[in-house]
Amino acid sequence: SQQGEEDPQALSIQEGENATMNCSYKTSINNLQWYRQNSGRGLVHLILIRSNEREKHSGRLRVTLDTSKKSSSLLITASRAADTASYFCATDGVEYGNKLVFGAGTILRVKS
Amino acid sequence: DTGVSQDPRHKITKRGQNVTFRCDPISEHNRLYWYRQTLGQGPEFLTYFQNEAQLEKSRLLSDRFSAERPKGSFSTLEIQRTEQGDSAMYLCASSQAGTGNSGNTIYFGEGSWLTVV
Numbered sequence: 001s002q003q004g005e006e007d008p009q010a011l012s013i014q015e016g017e018n019a020t021m022n023c024s025y026k027t028s029i030n031n032l033q034w035y036r037q038n039s040g041r042g043l044v045h046l047i048l049i050r051s052n053e054r055e056k057h058s059g060r061l062r063v064t065l066d067t068s069k070k071s072s073s074l075l076i077t078a079s080r081a082a083d084t085a086s087y088f089c090a091t092d093g094v095e096y097g098n099k100l101v102f103g104a105g106t107i108l109r110v111k112s
Numbered sequence: 113d114t115g116v117s118q119d120p121r122h123k124i125t126k127r128g129q130n131v132t133f134r135c136d137p138i139s140e141h142n143r144l145y146w147y148r149q150t151l152g153q154g155p156e157f158l159t160y161f162q163n164e165a166q167l168e169k170s171r172l173l174s175d176r177f178s179a180e181r182p183k184g185s186f187s188t189l190e191i192q193r194t195e196q197g198d199s200a201m202y203l204c205a206s207s208q209a210g211t212g213n214s215g216n217t218i219y220f221g222e223g224s225w226l227t228v229v
């Protein structure tokens with residue numbers, strides 16, 4: 001079963017623009033993590049945000065978490081062609097135990 | 113390289129054959145996970161270990177699938193009598209278990225692609 005759903009399913013932007021991806025989930029969580037996956041490769045961890053946190057930054061990445069709306073967003077600023085990838089959110093929580101449950105991802109294409 | 117490593121990276125097998133994948137987690141990590149991912153989908157949980165104990169198995173893990181982590185270090189995932197529907201990427205991940213809401217980052221390997229023909 002999928003806990004998270006990313007929106008949009010696909011996003012195409014020009015290099016230098018900002019990209020925003022959203023994730024909604026269904027049950028209470030402990031943590032939410034964002035991952036990047038290049039085509040045919042494994043998942044690269046980007047950022048973890050705890051349920052008691054509202055915002056985190058890492059380089060050009062900004063993640064927000066709104067537990068009242070059960071949603072999170074990932075903002076990539078000043079995008080580069082190398083940011084082209086699929087982005088997934090994943091959550092862990094009481095209902096799902098210690099494992100991560102993933103959504104279907106957002107495919108981001110950054111055009112140079 | 114101190115990340116999660118998986119072997120082989122690619123495997124093509126005939127239907128009905130058995131295949132085995134190996135995962136070496138990050139050395140100090142006590143939790144190890146197996147996921148499966150098909151094209152256009154997010155990873156789906158299969159099973160996880162804490163040390164050598166297999167603590168949870170998904171319903172996706174039919175009786176043709178078996179996973180082991182005999183000494184609490186590396187793990188193997190074996191698929192017996194493979195079917196075409198088993199074609200997917202099998203991802204291994206590891207983490208260091210914390211307590212409560214400590215936020216355990218889970219690190220993934222590059223995956224093992226399986227094609228059943």
